[in-house]
Every structure is written in structure tokens, then in C-alpha cells.
Amino acid sequence: xxxxxxxxxxxxxxxxxxxxxxxxxxxxxxxxxxxxxxxxxxxxxxxxxxxxxxxxxxxxxxxxxxxxxxxxxxxxxxxxxxxxxxxxxxxxxxxxxxxxxxxxxxxxxxxxxxxxxxxxxxxxxxxxxxxxxxxxxxxxxxxxxxxxxxxxxxxxxxxxxxxxxxxxxxxxxxxxxxxxxxxxxxxxxxxxxxxxxxxxxxxxxxxxx
Amino acid sequence: xxxxxxxxxxxxxxxxxxxxxxxxxxxxxxxxxxxxxxxxxxxxxxxxxxxxxxxxxxxxxxxxxxxxxxxxxxxxxxxxxxxxxxxxxxxxxxxxxxxxxxxxxxxxxxxxxxxxxxxxxxxxxxxxxxxxxxxxxxxxxxxxxxxxxxxxxxxxxxxxxxxxxxxxxxxxxxxxxxxxxxxxxxxxxxxxxxxxxxxxxxxxxxxxx
Numbered sequence: 495x496x497x498x499x500x501x502x503x504x505x506x507x508x509x510x511x512x513x514x515x516x517x518x519x520x521x522x523x524x525x526x527x528x529x530x531x532x533x534x535x536x537x538x539x540x541x542x543x544x545x546x547x548x549x550x551x552x553x554x555x556x557x558x559x560x561x562x563x564x565x566x567x568x569x570x571x572x573x574x575x576x577x578x579x580x581x582x583x584x585x586x587x588x589x590x591x592x593x594x595x596x597x598x599x600x601x602x603x604x605x606x607x608x609x610x611x612x613x614x615x616x617x618x619x620x621x622x623x624x625x626x627x628x629x630x631x632x633x634x635x636x637x638x639x640x641x642x643x644x645x646x647x648x649x650x651x652x653x654x655x656x657x658x659x660x661x662x663x664x665x666x667x668x669x670x671x672x673x674x675x676x677x678x679x680x681x682x683x684x685x686x687x688x689x690x691x692x693x694x695x696x697x698x699x700x701x702x703x
Numbered sequence: 704x705x706x707x708x709x710x711x712x713x714x715x716x717x718x719x720x721x722x723x724x725x726x727x728x729x730x731x732x733x734x735x736x737x738x739x740x741x742x743x744x745x746x747x748x749x750x751x752x753x754x755x756x757x758x759x760x761x762x763x764x765x766x767x768x769x770x771x772x773x774x775x776x777x778x779x780x781x782x783x784x785x786x787x788x789x790x791x792x793x794x795x796x797x798x799x800x801x802x803x804x805x806x807x808x809x810x811x812x813x814x815x816x817x818x819x820x821x822x823x824x825x826x827x828x829x830x831x832x833x834x835x836x837x838x839x840x841x842x843x844x845x846x847x848x849x850x851x852x853x854x855x856x857x858x859x860x861x862x863x864x865x866x867x868x869x870x871x872x873x874x875x876x877x878x879x880x881x882x883x884x885x886x887x888x889x890x891x892x893x894x895x896x897x898x899x900x901x902x903x904x905x906x907x908x909x910x911x912x
Contacts, residue, residue, distance in 0.1 A: 543800075543846045545842075552789075556789060558792055563792050567789065579776065579779055580761075584767070589772075589799075590799070590802050593799050594807065598807050619827070619828065636752060
């Protein structure tokens with residue numbers, strides 16, 4: 495399999511973290527998503543309607559985009575996605591929450607504050623992202639106060655999806671200090687067997703291939 | 704089953720449309736999401752971490768939130784979600800695209816322009832939503848130029864997810880005129896057996912219960 499990837503992207507990190515847990519080998523191709531779109535490889539766009547990373551190319555050439563869809567496919571019939579239909583729907587519930595109410599504010603703010611050359615082009619949006627991101631983190635805190643993991647009291651791709659940008663939320667100027675349940679959960683996720691860090695990406699890939 | 708719902712919400716409409724196709728009976732409870740949160744029924748928040756609609760309460764009392772997670776659960780083993788694992792992942796890919804890149808701009812702009820009393824509180828965000836929504840619609844147009852439906856050449860919950868806010872995008876001041884493939888697809892979706900309109904909600908519910 496080939497993973498079109500960027501080392502700083504939390505969405506790509508989700509897929510790398512799951513692949514590390516699953517001990518699945520893959521080749522990693524970095525895409526310069528910060529630069530000119532025309533410099534990206536042509537095959538990157540062929541089966542990738544929105545032109546975004548991560549993109550997973552299967553051994554038979556078929557492609558999947560959207561980090562949480564990729565994880566749902568790879569985690570099928572593994573310990574990272576429970577079998578029960580209702581519990582699977584709960585996993586999806588948290589992954590849709592992540593892509594709709596969490597990534598859209600926390601990842602966006604992190605990008606403009608810590609990765610882009612200047613946050614000036616997004617200045618009008620930063621306050622709304624602060625508010626929406628704080629609200630998403632508070633929803634997580636409430637849920638985790640009585641639980642170790644998001645769904646069914648076990649580590650799943652719902653946790654991986656939410657870990658990716660929560661553990662780097664400070665890079666978007668979000669404060670996790672008032673969120674003790676979230677901070678405990680971050681430590682539990684990082685202690686899972688086979689865990690890799692976002693900055694370990696290159697090592698994990700070369701070890702796996 | 705009970706569906707906590709709002710008649711104007713596209714996310715709620717997705718679930719009503721699928722339930723109409725499936726001829727599943729349900730009770731509909733309107734939640735005043737535009738007003739004071741404290742006026743919402745207490746049981747609405749008990750198993751609903753983000754406090755949003757739609758919320759589906761199953762016959763055994765278990766709850767599911769997030770429209771696309773609810774649809775994934777209800778569509779399992781029906782004609783609206785293909786059996787194949789990879790094709791299911793493609794359906795999820797489009798549903799995550801919808802919640803991340805489409806609903807966040809098109810539904811948000813529609814709310815502030817056509818539903819809220821004034822768009823003034825969101826004035827700083829309207830231009831970014833225009834740009835992001837137009838980009839999402841263009842991704843749909845490119846994909847539909849060579850296809851009748853989003854995945855596997857058949858109508859699925861991926862189409863329902865994307866139809867909900869696309870067919871009312873003009874209420875957010877989005878122009879579908881330059882998007883002939885999207886407009887043809889909207890007509891194909893509306894021609895599906897068992898189709899109900901967003902404004903038919905009350906009729907569909909009373910017919911189904």
C-alpha cells in the first residue's frame with residue numbers, strides 16, 4: 495500500500511498510527527500540501543476527488559481518501575473496531591463529531607498559528623475557531639469524566655481520530671489545563687502497545703516497509 | 704424509535720429521508736434548536752454528548768447522534784448501503800467529505816443567511832464559507848460528470864448525505880447554475896421511490912407512525 499502523506503498533518507498521522515498498531519507495511523510518499531497544487535504528482539488526483547491527504551492506494555491500485563474512512567476500512571475485523579453494529583455506529587458518531595466540530599476548528603487554528611508563515615489571512619476566523627474548538631474539547635471532557643476510552647470501554651479508531659489533533663491542540667493555542675479527563679485519556683492513548691508519535695512518522699514508515 | 708428533530712435542519716432531513724425509503728415507523732419530537740438550550744428536554748442531553756440534533760432513540764432506549772452515523776446504522780443490510788467493504792468505505796469517504804468540507808460551509812451559510820434573524824454575528828465568516836462551499840460543490844460536479852450517483856453507480860446514503868444541504872444551497876446564496884452534473888443528480892435523487900421533501904417532514908412522520 496502507498497500512503498500519500500504529510501509529516502505535520504494530524505489526519506495523516508491517524509492512518510500512520512493505526513498502520514503501526516496493525517503492523518501493516520506501507521510506502522510513504524510525502525505530498526507538499528503547503529506549496530503549489532500543480533507540483534503534486536498527477537496520479538495523486540486521479541482517484542482523489544477533493545485532492546486532499548491522506549490518500550491510501552491499495553495494492554490493487556484502488557484509492558481511498560478521508561482519514562476516518564481509511565481507518566474504518568483498515569480497522570475492519572481487527573481489535574480497533576468492535577464487531578457489534580451499534581457499537582460501530584457509536585465509533586462513527588465520534589469520528590463524524592471529530593471531522594465536523596473538532597478538526598474544523600482545532601486543526602484549522604493549529605495550521606494558521608503554528609504551520610503557516612503568517613496567520614494574517616485567517617485573522618477573521620481565529621476567534622470563531624477558538625470558541626468552537628473549546629466547545630469540542632469540553633464535550634470530550636464531559637464524556638471522558640466517567641470513561642477510559644470513547645466507545646465501549648476499549649481503545650478504538652474513535653480514540654485515534656480524536657487523539658490526532660487533541661494532543662497537538664496547544665499548537666493552536668488551545669489550553670488543555672482545565673481538562674483533566676482529556677489529559678488522562680491522552681496519556682492512556684500514548685501508552686497503547688505499538689503507539690508511534692506524530693514526529694515518528696518517518697521511522698515508523700521505514701520500519702514497516 | 705424516536706427522532707429528535709428540527710424541520711429546517713438538513714442533518715435531520717437526511718434521517719427522515721432514509722426512514723421514509725426504509726418505511727420504518729418512528730415518532731418525531733421537535734427540538735427548538737434556535738432558542739434557549741435550557742428549554743430542551745432533559746432526556747435529550749442524557750446520551751447525546753454534543754447536545755445536537757438529530758438524535759435517534761432506539762426502541763431499547765439506546766441513543767445515536769450525528770446524522771451520518773445514524774444513517775450508517777439504519778442502512779446496514781439494506782439497499783442504501785452496499786455490502787462490499789471497500790464500497791462501504793467509499794460511502795464513508797463521501798459522508799466524511801460532507802461533514803468536513805460541505806456542511807460546515809453550506810449549512811452554516813444557509814443558517815445565517817436564511818434562518819437566523821440576522822447574519823450580522825457571522826459577517827466575518829460569510830466570505831470563507833462562500834469559498835469553501837463553492838469548492839465542495841465543484842468537487843461534486845467533477846465527480847458527477849461521469850457518474851449517476853456518488854458510489855458504485857447506485858443510490859446510497861452517500862447521496863442522501865450530500866443531497867440534504869446541496870438541494871437547499873441557494874438558501875445560503877450558492878449558485879448551482881454553473882453545475883449541470885450536480886443539478887441532474889439532484890433531479891435523480893428526488894425521483895427515487897419513497898422520496899420525501901424537506902418540508903414534507905411532518906407528513907412523512909405521521910404517515911410512518
